[in-house]
Amino acid sequence: xxxxxxxxxxxxxxxxxxxxxxxxxxxxxxxxxxxxxxxxxxxxxxxxxxxxxxxxxxxxxxxxxxxxxxxxxxxxxxxxxxxxxxxxxxxxxxxxxxxxxxxxxxxxxxxxxxxxxxxxxxxxxxxxxxxxxxxxxxxxxxxxxxxxxxxxxxxxxxxxxxxxxxxxxxxxxxxxxxxxxxxxxxxxxxxxxxxxxxxxxxxxxxxxxxxxxxxxxxxxxxxxxxxxxxxxxxxxxxxxxxxxxxxxxxxxxxxxxxxxxxxxxxxxxxxxxxxxxx
Amino acid sequence: xxxxxxxxxxxxxxxxxxxxxxxxxxxxxxxxxxxxxxxxxxxxxxxxxxxxxxxxxxxxxxxxxxxxxxxxxxxxxxxxxxxxxxxxxxxxxxxxxxxxxxxxxxxxxxxxxxxxxxxxxxxxxxxxxxxxxxxxxxxxxxxxxxxxxxxxxxxxxxxxxxxxxxxxxxxxxxxxxxxxxxxxxxxxxxxxxxxxxxxxxxxxxxxxxxxxxxxxxxxxxxxxxxxxxxxxxxxxxxxxxxxxxxxxxxxxxxxxxxxxxxxxxxxxxxxxxxxxxxxxxxxxxxxxxxxxxxxxxxxxxxxxxxx
Numbered sequence: 133x134x135x136x137x138x139x140x141x142x143x144x145x146x147x148x149x150x151x152x153x154x155x156x157x158x159x160x161x162x163x164x165x166x167x168x169x170x171x172x173x174x175x176x177x178x179x180x181x182x183x184x185x186x187x188x189x190x191x192x193x194x195x196x197x198x199x200x201x202x203x204x205x206x207x208x209x210x211x212x213x214x215x216x217x218x219x220x221x222x223x224x225x226x227x228x229x230x231x232x233x234x235x236x237x238x239x240x241x242x243x244x245x246x247x248x249x250x251x252x253x254x255x256x257x258x259x260x261x262x263x264x265x266x267x268x269x270x271x272x273x274x275x276x277x278x279x280x281x282x283x284x285x286x287x288x289x290x291x292x293x294x295x296x297x298x299x300x301x302x303x304x305x306x307x308x309x310x311x312x313x314x315x316x317x318x319x320x321x322x323x324x325x326x327x328x329x330x331x332x333x334x335x336x337x338x339x340x341x342x343x344x345x346x347x348x349x350x351x352x353x354x355x356x357x358x359x360x361x362x363x364x365x366x367x368x369x370x371x372x373x374x375x376x377x378x379x380x381x382x383x384x385x386x387x388x389x390x391x392x393x394x395x396x397x398x399x400x401x402x403x404x405x406x407x408x409x410x
Numbered sequence: 411x412x413x414x415x416x417x418x419x420x421x422x423x424x425x426x427x428x429x430x431x432x433x434x435x436x437x438x439x440x441x442x443x444x445x446x447x448x449x450x451x452x453x454x455x456x457x458x459x460x461x462x463x464x465x466x467x468x469x470x471x472x473x474x475x476x477x478x479x480x481x482x483x484x485x486x487x488x489x490x491x492x493x494x495x496x497x498x499x500x501x502x503x504x505x506x507x508x509x510x511x512x513x514x515x516x517x518x519x520x521x522x523x524x525x526x527x528x529x530x531x532x533x534x535x536x537x538x539x540x541x542x543x544x545x546x547x548x549x550x551x552x553x554x555x556x557x558x559x560x561x562x563x564x565x566x567x568x569x570x571x572x573x574x575x576x577x578x579x580x581x582x583x584x585x586x587x588x589x590x591x592x593x594x595x596x597x598x599x600x601x602x603x604x605x606x607x608x609x610x611x612x613x614x615x616x617x618x619x620x621x622x623x624x625x626x627x628x629x630x631x632x633x634x635x636x637x638x639x640x641x642x643x644x645x646x647x648x649x650x651x652x653x654x655x656x657x658x659x660x661x662x663x664x665x666x667x668x669x670x671x672x673x674x675x676x677x678x679x680x681x682x683x684x685x686x687x688x689x690x691x692x693x694x695x696x697x698x699x700x701x702x703x704x705x706x707x708x709x710x711x712x713x714x715x716x717x
Contacts, residue, residue, distance in 0.1 A: 138513050142499075149501040230493040231558060234463045235514040236486040409426075409466040 135237045139245020140252070147215065147253060156211060156257060163207075164264035167200050171272045178273055190275070194365055197269050197277050201287070201363065204261040205356055208291045209318060211257055213298055216250045217311045220302030220405065229410055239406040247299060247398065254291045262287060279362035286359035289390060290352050294318065296397035297350075303404035317350040325353030351390045358386065416441045416566050416597035417462060419473035424457050424466060424621075431457040433621035435471070439614075441565075442595040444588060446602060446612035446629075450710060454621040455601045456494055459568050462599075463491055476566055487516055490564035494571045494601070496555025500544040504535055504554050507543060508561060515562040522561075529557040532590075534583055548575035556587060567591060570601040585611055605702045615702075617709045625709050629702075636705070637675050641668040642694040643685050650688040657681050666693070 147153045174196075181189030220243070223229040232242060262284045270276050277283070294314060301310035324346020331339030347354040417439035424432040432454040439445045449455050460466040462473060464481025478485040498507055505526055512522035530536045533553040543551065552575050559567055569588075573581045588611045591598050602608050608615060609629070616626040639658070644666050651668070654661050657680060658672035672678070678697060685692050 135514065138510070142510060146499060146501060227493060227495060227497045228499060230460075230465060231491065231496065231498060231511065231555070232514065233465055234486065234489070234491040234493075235511065236483050236516060237514055238483065407467065410460065 135241045136245040136248060139237075139242055140248035143219070143246050143249025144253070147249075152215060153253070157260065160207075160257070160261055160264070163203070163261070164268060167265060168268040168272065171196070171268060175272050190365060193269075193273060193275055194277060194363075197265065197275075198360060198363065200265045201262065201277075201283075202356075202360075204258075204265060205287050205290065205359075207261065208254065208258050208287065209294050209352070212250070212254055212291050212294045213311060213314050215253065216246075216295055216298040217302065217314065218307045219246050219250075220299065221305060221307040221310050224408075224410060225306065233410050239408075240402045243299065243303075243398075243402050243405050247295070250295055250299075251292070254295060255288060258284065258288045258291060277363040278365065283359040283363040286355050286362070286387075289387070290355045290359070292394055293350070293352050293355070293390065293397075296394050296401070300397045300401040300404070303401050303408060318352055320346050321350035321353035324349075325357055329357075347386070348389070351386060351393055354386050355390060358383075414441055415439065415474070415477070416443065417445075417473070417475050417599065419462070420471055422458070422461055422468045422471035422473055424454075424461060425469045430621055432461065432468075435461070435618075435621075435623060437616060437623060437626070439597060439599060441597050442592075443614060444592055444598045444600065444612045446600050446608035446615035447618065448602065448605070448608060448615055448706060448710070449618035451603060453618045453710075455603075455618060456570055457621075458618070459491075459570055459599070459601055463489070463568060487562065488565040490559035490561065490567040492552075492555045492559040492567075492569045492572055495574065496552055496558075498543060498551075498554070498558075500546075501542060503540045503542055504530060504546075504557075505539045507554060508557055511558045512561045517562055525561065526557075529560055532560070532587065533557045534580075549577060549580050552576055553580065553583070556584065560587070560591075563594075564596060566597045566599070568599045568601070571603070572600070573602075573604060573607060581607065605706055609702045617706065619710045636671060636673065637678075638669065638671050638698040638704075639678065639681070640694070640696045640698060641670070641681075641685070641692070642666050643668065643690045643692045645690045646685065647688065647690070650685060650690060653684055653688070654681065672697075 178189055178193055181192070220229075223232075229242075233239065266276060266280055297314045297317060298310060301313045305313055324343045326343075327339050328343020328347070331337070331341075331343060415438050417437060419435050419437045422432060422435040423430070435454075435458050447455055447458070457466060461468050462475060462480060464486075468480075473480045475482075476485050476488060502510070508526045508529065509519075509522050512526065513519070517525070527536060527539070530539050533556050535550060535553050535557065538546070538550065543554065546554070552572070556569075556572060559569065569584075572584045576584065585607070588598055588600070598611075600608065600612060612629055614626065614628045617624050646663065646666075646668065651661065651663055654668075654670055657677040658670040661668065661670040663669075672681070675697060678695065682692060682695050685695075
């Protein structure tokens with residue numbers, strides 16, 4: 133356990149020393165500032181609308197929040213890929229791994245230590261960004277989207293999918309190939325998710341099945357859509373087809389599947405790395 | 411159980427698909443010995459070391475280090491390793507790098523703080539302790555790598571081309587470090603293709619060619635036992651020349667000049683007697699120590715690339 137924590141600390145140290153952490157936090161704050169500023173200037177119209185036409189104004193406001201959260205969701209994914217994509221692959225390529233792997237530490241502990249470091253960073257970044265959006269919205273308009281906690285957890289879960297795939301890819305691909313691998317899978321899930329939504333809207337089962345298949349290969353988009361579904365007002369759920377929302381019926385099976393998927397990806401990464409000739 | 415062997419391997423083999431990196435590695439290295447592992451580039455030296463350290467899984471064969479199976483977690487605490495072309499996170503300082511490695515070895519923070527300045531001093535980097543690795547030259551990086559391999563007072567140290575990237579002063583420092591390890595009765599496994607270095611430091615050497623250990627011998631045996639002899643004599647008959655086979659081999663005659671290799675220096679007076687008694691006129695008989703380099707060329711040949 134001690135050794136896992138040591139590798140996690142090293143991972144954290146790197147993010148700090150190489151200014152990755154500061155760049156992420158400062159630009160994250162810039163993102164939140166722009167959002168809050170925009171909301172601040174729209175606030176008059178929104179509050180006025182709430183009085184005259186509450187349903188419509190609420191829908192509009194929710195759309196605005198969901199748009200921000202959609203962007204945050206995307207940022208979480210890209211940040212997770214960028215920070216973790218090089219960690220195993222790069223150290224194997226440079227030979228930096230040799231001196232570590234010859235020490236009294238199991239390969240599984242090296243991998244889990246890195247996982248822990250990136251997991252903490254992922255959760256902190258998500259907390260900053262989602263928390264910032266929700267807090268700004270609450271302070272300026274006194275509105276909070278429904279099920280915000282469950283929605284946030286699902287967004288973090290999506291980040292973990294990407295993290296696990298990136299660690300797995302790093303055990304058998306080069307850094308660049310790993311980046312292409314993870315973001316490519318994200319693309320598959322994205323287009324599959326859209327196909328599923330359109331299929332459902334047009335009652336075309338074949339297209340829905342294509343979407344489901346893509347979600348099984350890479351569940352990220354399905355998890356985002358469930359998060360979006362939960363954080364919309366119920367009225368929007370029935371007809372909203374946009375990247376910021378979803379009309380998909382959430383399925384608990386998908387979350388269970390995703391957890392199994394995460395466990396399998398990490399187990400494969402550990403197995404690959406443990407057997408790898410360095 | 412304690413054993414007198416630091417390293418013991420039986421027919422270790424590593425294949426990468428159809429390519430055989432190490433064909434048959436059978437070695438025994440005594441505790442406290444400075445053991446040189448010689449071979450041309452691409453002969454499988456690094457692969458062999460990585461197998462001993464558990465970084466690479468052998469395709470076949472078995473081995474033990476310090477009496478424990480290869481890749482054993484506990485034994486790694488007592489083993490130091492300087493990889494070829496040492497590289498590490500360049501955003502750390504030398505001191506931080508050593509601290510992380512010390513902690514990985516299970517040393518306490520206090521033990522790290524006590525030992526690190528000592529090691530940095532030994533490799534001549536104390537002045538640069540708090541400088542980032544990024545600003546280091548190749549030689550300085552190699553020195554940090556060496557310090558890292560000596561953390562926690564190891565019983566067995568693997569050095570893979572330790573002087574690569576070092577200037578003459580750095581090479582001298584490596585020699586001094588090895589000397590210091592010898593005094594501490596630490597076993598050193600030295601991978602090298604720099605023969606002069608091995609000649610100065612090692613007790614015993616193994617020659618590896620195309621993944622096979624072709625010969626193992628003590629350096630004393632090798633360098634003192636085999637002696638090349640140059641003879642200048644007139645009137646040597648073919649019978650006299652033939653008779654020289656009793657004391658040596660590789661006999662070549664060119665006019666008055668004869669060249670041969672004898673197994674031991676003690677046979678030189680007998681050779682002189684034989685030539686004089688045969689009626690030839692002996693002008694000179696000069697023993698020449700065979701350099702390790704000549705031996706290397708003899709044993710390993712010219713296969714492999716040269717640097």
